[in-house]
Amino acid sequence: MxxxxxxxxxxxxxxxxxxxxxxxxxxxxxxxxxxxxxxxxxxxxxxxxxxxxxxxxxxxxxxxxxxxxxxxxxxxxxxxxxxxxxxxxxxxxxxxxxxxxxxxxxxxxxxxxxxxxxxxxxxxxxxxxxxxxxxxxxxxxxxxxxxxxxxxxxxxxxxxxxxxxxxxxxxxxxxxxxxxxxxxxxxxxxxxxxxxxxxxxxxxxxxxxxxxxxxxxxxxxxxxxxxxGKVLPTAYVVGVPAHSGFPLAGINAAALAGAIAARVEWAPELTDDSAGETPGTLPSLLSLSDGKPGYDVTTPGTAFASFNVLSYRRSPETVMNSFEALCREAADTFLEGLKKRLAGTRSQDRETVLDRRITLYRYETLLKKAVAVDPNHASLIEQFAGELAASALSLPEQCRRLTERTWMLSGFSGPAIVLGFGSIPYxxxxxxxxxxxxxxxxxxxxxxxxxxxxxxxxxxxxxxxxxxxxxxxxxxxxxxDLAVVAANTPMWKAGIxxxxxxxxxxxxxxxxxxxxxxxxxxxxxxxxxxxxxxxxxxxxxxxxxxxx
Missing domain, CATH: 3.40.630.10 (Zn peptidases)
Structure with a gap:
């Protein structure tokens, strides 16, 4: 001194x-x-x-x-x-x-x-x-x-x-x-x-x-x-909406999102203990909402969940792979659970959509499909991203809305889960x-x-x-390590x-x-x-x- x-x-x-x-x-x-x-x-x-x-x-x-x-x-x-x-x-x-x-x-x-x-x-x-x-x-x-x-x-x-x-x-x-x-x-x-x-x-x-x-x-x-480090994995869930009086005709997106949330919460597969000094921070749900703009008696057609995942040394690619595996397990277990509940009931012979396997996509695949349907979709998606970036919406909500728009342009049908990231990567x-x-x-x-x-x-x-x-x-x-984040964060260019x-x-x-x-x-x-x-x-x- x-x-x-x-x-x-x-x-x-x-x-x-x-x-x-x-x-x-x-x-x-x-x-x-x-x-x-x-x-x-x-x-x-x-x-x-x-x-x-x-x-x-x-x-x-x-x-x-x-x-x-x-x-x-x-x-x-x-x-x-x-x-x-x-x-x-x-x-x-x-x-x-x-x-x-x-x-x-x-x-x-x-x-x-x-x-x-x-x-x-x-x-x-x-x-x-x-x-x-x-x-x-x-x-x-x-x-x-x-x-x-x-x-x-x-x-x-x-x-x-x-x-x-x-x-x-x-x-x-x-x-x-x-x-x-x-x-x-x-x-x-x-x-x-x-x-x-x-x-x-x-x-x-x-x-x-x-x-x-x-x-x-x-x-x-x-x-x-x-x-x-921190990333925010997200799951945009697409169900098969149905009148609530006839729930067997659909797959409730909110219920499926809840199953994903329950499986990911505190999941050891997403907990990074590799630093050796202290236990890793357990992953946790940060947001969960359905896509309905107001009340009606139709089951939710979409839902969106985001999760806090902290890492000492794991790359975002490793996190995404683990998150994808957990979503796959949650989706399969969810369908099997519904089938078991029907077994032995008076409704077991009614027609359902439970034989459809829930498809998983990463956002990058969804975007490629939307542009393949019509190359003009690329400019539409880019324009909407710019509008979202200029809004006061949070980054996760911007990513949800852009995923929703891209899904509508893709021609894909549910049930499905679109995996991505929803915020700034640390x-x-x-x-x-x-x-x-x-x-x-x-x-x-x-x-x-x-x-x-x-x-x-x-x-x-x-x-x-x-x-x-x-x-x-x-x-x-x-x-x-950011390559997978850039490819799967919908607002990467316009918002981040x-x-x-x-x-x-x-x-x-x-x-x-x-x-x-x-x-x-x-x-x-x-x-x-x-x-x-x-x-x-x-x-x-x-x-x-x-x-x-």
């Missing part, structure tokens, strides 16, 4: 509060305003020694900007410090909403409220935390503006060092809480930035927060060496054996070992950041707009950020001594180890 401990703590606190006080809810005006404000504030701050500051839009016509600041030292080796500045909504604060982004004022009001209204275990814990004086509340303070602030304290210390080695590139991005448009735009820009600025990008530190309910916070004081990242990745890994392990003696805190490394994060786009993910190349930066990336409790709730709070004092010193130490 060049600056003193008190200086770095003061800089971190100053920036953390300044950033938090700007309401930057994802999709709101504040998120768009924060980028240009931050760019200008960084350029005007003498602590950064006249560093080069600029911003760039996340995409054409979008008012949100990524913010970059480059501090040069010697040589080409460059470490990236990055994080997001958008937050989830503040509406959940109720009567405290006006104070949601005012940490000091919020702390006093929240303490008063919890004195008489701490009913749950989480509220009791928050009451004790705030009374201790070691925690500070505020929307976005923990997730993750204090992390960005600690990164800026590192930049200030680096700028004050007359003998600094390498370079620091600070990157602040929007939209992590929704679709990671900011990180994806920054990842796509990094090769050009490296060329234009004559830089070698040797590593990146994501500064995101970790929530920890342990008494001493030891599970929050970690360096994550990778991040978990690829798992792991540090490779490349020299730069090994050096970053060694620096992280060395810092963890030295933390107790140097900074008085325990610090450990862990294989993966527990939640999905922007690390998926900065880190060493294999973009070739993934570049043909460069959607993943491929820079060795780890996470080291603040810890606290209950982010995404009104009780969100940061552990102040660690976040404002110890974290910036750990990051300065890590930077020195990486850049030498």
């Amino acid at each position: 060049v600056l003193g401990r008190e200086q770095t703590a003061a800089i971190t606190r100053q920036w953390a509060l300044a950033l938090t006080e700007i309401e930057s809810v994802s999709g709101g005006a504040g998120e768009a305003a924060l980028g240009p404000w931050l760019r200008d504030a960084l350029a005007a701050d003498p602590a950064f020694g006249g560093a080069e500051c600029w911003s760039f839009p996340v995409r054409e016509g979008d008012g949100r900007h990524c913010v970059a600041m480059l501090l040069r030292g010697s040589g080409r080796e460059t470490l990236i410090l990055t994080g997001h500045f958008d937050t989830v909504s503040i509406e959940d604060y109720g009567e405290l909403r006006p104070l949601a982004t005012q940490p000091d004022a919020l702390a006093e009001r929240l303490k008063l409220r919890l004195e008489t209204a701490a009913h749950t275990a989480a509220e009791q814990r928050a009451k004790a935390d705030l009374a201790s004086g070691d925690f500070m509340p505020g929307r976005g303070l923990l997730d993750m503006k204090a992390g960005l602030a600690a990164g800026l304290a590192v930049c200030a210390d680096y700028a004050a060092d007359q003998n600094r080695s390498g370079n620091l590139l600070f990157l602040a991005v929007p939209d992590e809480e929704v679709n990671s448009v900011g990180a994806r735009a920054a990842a796509a820009m990094l090769p050009q930035i490296a060329r234009d600025k004559n830089l070698d990008l040797v590593g990146a530190v994501n500064l995101d927060a970790i929530s920890d309910d342990s008494e001493d916070g030891h599970r929050g004081r970690v360096i994550a060496l990778g991040t978990i 690829l798992p990242t792991n540090l490779s054996e490349a020299p730069a990745a090994r050096k970053l890994h060694q620096a992280a392990e060395a810092l963890a070992k030295a933390a107790q003696s140097k900074y008085g805190v325990s610090l450990q490394t862990t294989g993966h950041f527990a939640g999905i994060s922007d690390m998926s786009f900065f880190g060493e993910a294999d973009e070739a 707009r993934w570049p043909d190349q460069g959607g993943v930066a491929g820079v060795p990336t780890i996470n080291l950020g603040p810890w606290g409790r209950d982010y995404h709730t009104p009780l969100e709070r940061i552990h102040v001594p660690y976040g404002f004092d110890i974290l910036p010193r750990l990051l300065i130490d890590l930077t020195r180890r990486v850049l030498g």
Whole structure:
């Protein structure tokens, strides 16, 4: 460190509060305003020694900007410090909403409220935390503006060092809480930035927060060496609709979708335990709805289900293969179950459609069939996708509607299940054996070992950041794994707009950020001594180890 401990703590606190006080809810005006404000504030701050500051839009016509600041030292080796500045909504604060982004004022009001209204275990814990004086509340303070602030304290210390080695590139991005448009735009820009600025990008530190309910916070004081990945497999189910008074004449799409949901829920076949440290996260149903626009007495002709599937190392292709096998099993078991229920009843001799095997298609097959029926269908589908992308509908709903339209143009008939993906893919990242990745890994392990003696805190490394994060786009993910996602996500081109190349930066990336409790709730709070004092010193130490 060049600056003193008190200086770095003061800089971190100053920036953390300044950033938090700007309401930057994802999709709101504040998120768009924060980028240009931050760019200008960084350029005007003498602590950064006249560093080069600029911003760039996340995409054409979008008012949100990524913010970059480059501090040069010697040589080409460059470490990236990055994080997001958008937050989830503040509406959940109720009567405290006006104070949601005012940490000091919020702390006093929240303490008063919890004195008489701490009913749950989480509220009791928050009451004790705030009374201790070691925690500070505020929307976005923990997730993750204090992390960005600690990164800026590192930049200030680096700028004050007359003998600094390498370079620091600070990157602040929007939209992590929704679709990671900011990180994806920054990842796509990094090769050009490296060329234009004559830089070698040797590593990146994501500064995101970790929530920890342990008494001493030891599970929050970690360096994550990778991040978990996520895909959203979907099943568009086509049945054979029938009048509800004559159900044997059809196959209920909603009932079939329910059978798929029951089979996939917590399925071990989709649970990735390969990281070895902790059990894999079990897959779970995220949405299930039929396609009926209103009430009538016809059984549902279509239904749509989406599932959360997290992976440490499994590719999307592996996930899709397993998901397809589970849907096949669920469909066959569903039909067999209906046949058994009919056996021995007075209805057993009535005509049914249960002899039809339910066909499974992937979306790519459906699209090819629709275009084969009539080449003009390609432009119709593309036009409808553009209309959906311009709407306020969620990505999964956009994918459902485009699948529905493509099905109608395909000429296929039910019963059938169309498999696809319904949202942004987050690829798992792991540090490779490349020299730069090994050096970053060694620096992280060395810092963890030295933390107790140097900074008085325990610090450990862990294989993966527990939640999905922007690390998926900065880190060493294999973009070739996206082929199956691109082919089977209906809104891939119009809604997700993934570049043909460069959607993943491929820079060795780890996470080291603040810890606290209950982010995404009104009780969100940061552990102040660690976040404002110890974290910036750990990051300065890590930077020195990486850049030498």
